[in-house]
Amino acid sequence: MTPEILGMAGRRDAAVLIVDDAPENLAALRKLMVEQGYQAFVATSGERALKIARRVQPDLILLDVVMPGLDGFDTCRQLKGNPATARIPVIFMSARTGTDDVVAGFDLGAVDYIGKPLRMAEVCARVRTQLQIRVNVESQEEQAERLRTIVNNMAEGLLIIEADGRIQFTNPACDKYLGYQENALAGSHISDLLNPLVAQEYLEYFSRYASAPGAAHHHGTREVIIRHRNGSSVCMDLTLTPMYLRQPLFIGLLHDITHHKQSEDALQRAAMVDPLTKIANRRHFDNFLEKEWQRAMRSGQPLSLVVLDVDHFKLYNDTLGHPAGDACLQQVAQAIASHAMRTTDLAARYGGEEFVLLFAETPCDAACLLAEAIRAHIEALQIPHPRSTTSAWLTVSIGVATILPHQLDNTESLFVAADRAMYVAKEGGRNQVRCSNTGSAALDAVKALMAG
């Protein structure tokens, strides 16, 4: 079978360069190599061998040691000193087979040393072995190069982590995702990147795997928040695969899902916002009220609800048109929302021209003061309302209700009280605030029963 070399240019017959100053040796070796199916090149001197080696890039050089001019050792030295020929395997052939000569030959980088007189079958066997090794090395190198190209160009971040959490390697995508210079992450620890609880979980998994590699399960993919070098957080899917290479190692694949998360968050936010006024919608307000209600029950703090209704808004629409009505609602919404200052306050459009505000941990008198400030704010906007019978400007009527929630109460009763107060404001001439301190209606009823 003809040995072939799998090179960059595809498969081809192996090429052997034979260097010997004795023409009869050269002829015999050339005949032998051709019989084996190799391409044979010959040179009768070291100088000539260097030229041919550079030009034809043989897969192997059979090099005589004792030659006039440049001898075999010097020729080998020059071959190894030139990057273009340094990787071509060299087999020395010599009658000088003393240990010192043989060792010197190997020290110069030769792969083998054959004693003269040559035994041709042995030469064939040694050449075949070296060519096979070269094929194997080249294919390993090609495979490694292919892998390197994939790892360096893949969009996913890749990390190799040791069992103690130390990062051994990161690819360029990983460095880029996390804001590091190339290879700057090598040597750092996963706890530098992950929050302590998540890092601890991974470390426990690593040590379980390290102590029983066969028994451990793959960790799979999970969403993690990773610390970027600039201090911000990036959201990633991390897939972890264990592998055992002399030591337990873990291959981490990072897939950036920040954008995906951002659009998910944006969708979630959109579902909470009223599209016309851009303040909270009814659904969000109801959820918020429910949470604050529970909190108020635990803390015993009062909860104040403010209900606002635009005065004569039908007339406003009829006079100035629906688009003007929309613009007016936007102005009113912004004015109202500007009074929800604390994280426990929330302003929302509850429907049509009705707005609500929740003030947690706020007693009735403070809520009434806030409501009055909102009323005055909206009047001060001086939005003309040409046909209003109660003011030249657009105004709102406001009802306020405050409760100390108890398990026997419900949010409905708070709404009813605030709505009633708002209708009292309407009936009182509009553009005013009315309050109703409900305390806890249900609790009061229970107390009355117990007292009675």
Ligand SMILES: Nc1nc2c(ncn2[C@@H]2O[C@H](COP(=O)(O)OP(=O)(O)OP(=O)(O)O)[C@@H](O)[C@H]2O)c(=O)[nH]1
């Ligand atoms: N432009 C506009 N108008 C709306 C919107 N939602 C509700 N409205 C109008 O708001 C008006 C509310 O009118 P009513 O409930 O009769 O009350 P009002 O005219 O405000 O009178 P009072 O509340 O008694 O002062 C209706 O004409 C609705 O069509 C909206 O999104 N845009």
